[in-house]
Amino acid sequence: MLDRINLKNILVLDIETVPQYAAYEELPEQWKELWKKKMARDIKEGLTPDGLYQRAGIYAEFGKIICICAGYFFENGSGLQFKVKAFYGDDEKKLLEEFNDTLNKSFSTDEHLLCGHNSKEFDFPYIARRCLINGLPIPYLLDNAGKKPWEVQLIDTMDMWKFGDYKSFTSLNLLAAVFGIESPKDDIDGSQVWSTYWIDKDLERIKNYCMKDVVTDAQLLLKFKGMELLKPENISFTN
Known part of the structure; x- marks a missing residue:
């Protein structure tokens, strides 16, 4: 599996996101109404x-x-x-600019690939949409309008694990357990990012959690290629 893909051409990524406001009460009135419409089905069910x-x-x-x-x-x-770099902060536009600059300088050829877990459904479109909202150009690898399916340079470990099966979602944590990879959820998980950011004000903790997800997905890629896992001394981190 993935025999024809050169690992050195892959950038593995993960994002962490939060609501733009700490609480619903802080939303401008227009956005309260828009949120109600977005959640109309769940509201009908009593929420x-x-x-x-x-x-x-x-x-x-x-x-x-x-x-x-x-x-x-x-x-x-x-x-x-394997080296992991973090782009993080309260200023979304600034971190997007820094990430896009790195992406465009180092990962912007027809040989390069972006990889994540459930990233085709979440991370990749989310980054592209937030770039547009912030008035920023979409990076080359994420600007896929008009491309044929085989021209899109995005790979997704969850998508690969499906092998054409579209019945279920398989979490990164589950696949880590299946392949004997250290769990990235040894501190917080995705459901706790909101409170860790808005209540605890602990962005460093979120960054560390995000970095672990990237390492886990990279290890999963190695397993998919039939290779040995990276040892801790072969993994480095930078901000």
Whole structure:
């Protein structure tokens, strides 16, 4: 599996997102109404707009990116290495500009690929949408309008694991357990990002969690290629 893909051409990424406001009550009136319409089906089932607002981070129209972590493979005298860089902060436009600049400088040829887990459904379109909302150009690898399916340079480990089966979602944590990879959920998980950001104000903790997800997905790629897992000493991190 993935025999024809060169690991050195892959940038593995993950994003963390939160609602744009700490609570539903802080939304401008227009946006309260828009949120109610977005959640109309759930509201009919007895849930409330404010009770549902913690979900807002998963929608690019109502959320924002607070962290993008991206990692790449390379080799040195000690063998295969993996390095992860974090772009994070409260200023979404600034972190997007920094990420896009890195992407356009180092990963912008027809040989390069972006990879994530459930990223075709979430991370990739979310980044592209938030770029447009912030008045930024979409990076080359994410600007797929008009491309044929085989021209799109995006791969998704969850999509690969389906092997054509579209019945279910398989989490990164589950696949990590299946392949004997250390769990990235040893501190917080995705459901806790909202409170960790808006209540605890602990962006560093979210960044560390995001970095672990990237490493886990990179290890999963190696397993998909029938390769040995990276040792801790072959993984490095930078901000």
